[in-house]
Amino acid sequence: MLFLQAGRGLNRQTGLAHPTGSDQCNQAAVEGPLLGATNGYRYTPSDHLELAEEPHFHTPTVRPMTRCGVIELTRPPQGHVSGTSGTERRLPPGPRTSRKGSTMIEANHLTKRYGKTVAVNDVCFTVKPGQVTGFLGPNGAGKSTTMRMILGLDTPTSGEVRVDGRPYHELADPLRSVGALLDAGAVVGGRSAASHLMWLADSNGIARRRVSEVLGIVGLSDVAGKRVGAFSLGMNQRLGIAAALLGDPETVMFDEPINGLDPEGILWIRNLMKSLASEGRTVFLSSHLMSEMAQTADHLIVIGRGRIIADAGTEEFINRHTAPSVRVRAVEQTDLGEALTQRGAVVECGSDGALVVTGMDAAAIGGAASAHDITLVELTPLGSTLEVAYFDLTKDETDYHAGQLADSSKGI
């Protein structure tokens, strides 16, 4: 490892084999030396310790890699999970593959630096049509910067990103190809909702009647003539979505779309995303809310400190990064615990006296109990959540930890 830099200590992926070739992007566990020096990351012995205790952290990156070093695992739309063998399954074409050929977003070694700060760090990913792709990461991870680069608003320091196989600024009438909602509050308040959509329609030669159509889709028809400045946050979000849908685009991008929406609005937007994807469109959705993503996204791209940490189907992601557990209670609680431990399961005592078993599924536990003539009182499989997986992945990647001050004061 010739590239280790002074002051960097051990490289975190030491010992992990990587495929050779330059076509490999930087991931959390594949930290490039060039980046390590500039992104403010400091190695601490505990980092290494933590990683050793959590082998699953590395799992995605030791597996065989495809383009850009990102494993492309996708999930069929019905939610059927490919077997545990780890074989890659390609997404079958959606019901309506794009009307205009390949409509996807492709980021290639995308990097954005602001002075010494690296906001987006050699990122590669592909957002495919026919599914909702979630772009998940803590605040400040680089989600918005990436989205601005996709739209040609920010110029990448290096690398490139293409929509429909072209850089954004080469698209003819871009609103007809890509609809984006970046910041719902970014409207001049004096205009009415309809007027705001009208200037957008005019700029891309979109018929004016489409304005009332999209206002109807988002449920703002009644306030079409009202000043945007008097809109609530939720109404602004709906207006932003209307603007994104104006050109009937094949690709839609939403940056934190559920911010400010009430539960009804959240449900509405979730269904909208899914229906857009089922029409064969490319749907790219950023959020820092893991629970929301678990319910909406078919595929996840997880970003932390500007680097792609994971790129996988939502269920694979959860399965790989969390260990499902089973809650079990028996009349002969102690005997059961011993029996399960002997069979290789990890058994912990829950707060209510039940046992929480990991490493064994409910059927195997039931079998073990009957073999030992133990009477079960409760046998509940506990699903693993995206939250757990997300925290595991991003705890080293979050810029601002709560309680950081308290931790650092101990060292003084």
Add this chain to the structure above:
Amino acid sequence: MSTATHTIDAIHFTPPARQVRTAPTSRVLKSEWTKIRTLPSTWRTAVMAVTISVGLGAVLCISQANQWASMTVAQRATFDPTACSLGGFFLVGAVLLGALAVRTVTAEYSTGMIRSTFTATPARRLVLAAKAVVTAAFAFPVALLAAVVSFQVGQQVFAGKHLQVSIGSSGVLQALVFAALAVSLVAMIGVGLGGLIRHTAGATTALVLVIVGGAVLGQFLPAGLRQYLPGTALEAAVTVNHSAGLLRPGAAIAVLGIYAAIVLAAASMRMAHRDA
């Protein structure tokens, strides 16, 4: 080793030159026109510009007419009833319409709506040019109306002292059209300053300094240089009776046009190369 190779790649990768696909100009113009006409403040500003120009012009004319008896022969010889009746127009009308032009750019930057604009039209220079054209096209008729009404009201005041000129008099019509043209160019300068400075308050202040600053700064400059200041050129554009130290009206319009071109070119470069 693999990582080292990829590092070198990342450093030496140069993005291809930015070739912005040109959007049909008419669409961008239409879009910018929709923006300006759908903002109620546009029309409020236009009404204010006309009424304040006329009102202030009338006050200045009354004061001038009252001083007529005490004026020297030399002062009376250079008295220009047309330019005098447009005094309010230049003090306030031009500044109001110029500030409106500033806001067509800065309002989008301050709210972040500029990102929607550039997402819809990635050709940023075209967006700025369209804003300049549309704003100037809006300012021209408003300014012409303000100038004509100010002139007529002013001449009514001067009629009491038999000092009035008629709109058909030699050079008067040209002066009124040049007045509107000059304000349109000030609006273009405003769009350019908005693109350069991006903040409403800063850019508006800069515009006021450009227009009024000439009068202050001019005191410290030789007359040969002073006549090329934007504020002085604006004043010169509407003179009917030529006075020393001022450019001919046609030349004054040309000078203002050059200022507008310089500011817009600078703003265009800045907007095209900075992240939005």
